[in-house]
Amino acid sequence: MRALTANRLSDGEVVFWKAGQWVERFADAELFGADAQAAAEAAEGHAKAQPTVVVEPYLIDLIESEGLWAPLSYRERIRALGPTNHPAHGKQAEGGAVIDALRHAHGAARSTGRVDLIKRK
Template identity: 75%
Template sequence: MKALTANRLIDGEVVFWREGQWVERFADAQLFDDDAAAQEAEAHGKNQPTVVIDAYLIDLVDADGIWAPLSYRERIRALGPTNHQHHGKQAEGGEVVEALLHASGAARSSGRVNLIKRK
């Protein structure tokens, strides 16, 4: 399972792809179990250079029945700043935020690795 992420240019906010639009919450992200559909969305996201930067796919892992990013880096990006749990997106709470906080896995997302190799 994968999700598409990027940073919005106007304010640097971490955003996620959902059916042709960028949304701010990981809970609202479109999840892909089909590689072809995921790559098509990634190509579409990369063709929006005035809207987002560095669009790439992230790998997901099942965390207590809810999908969460596999890599620690991507979980931090989805939650917001790590300085305090009452800041950022994690302050909203909910079962998706709890899954993100308790998910495990330290591998880098393959999409991020590919992005690093291209630079």
């Protein structure tokens, strides 16, 4: 599974792709399975054509955690949770099953999407 993420240009907020628009919560993100690779790449292409809306859109790898999906890389889990300075700040303050899955997920240091982005620069 994969999801498309970026930062909103107007305020720097981490956003996720869902059916042609950007949403702020990872729980609302559109997930692309292995059978939807073409759709994921099309969404990434569409997002990259929005340079006045988002910065550096890229696909991230996901893993299953507690029956839900979470970003594979630690960096992406931090981005999905919000700031790490205190559990009562950011998106993590909302709580719920998705937040718990994000907090307990384990994975690699980087997802392939971010590695590909770094290689392109």
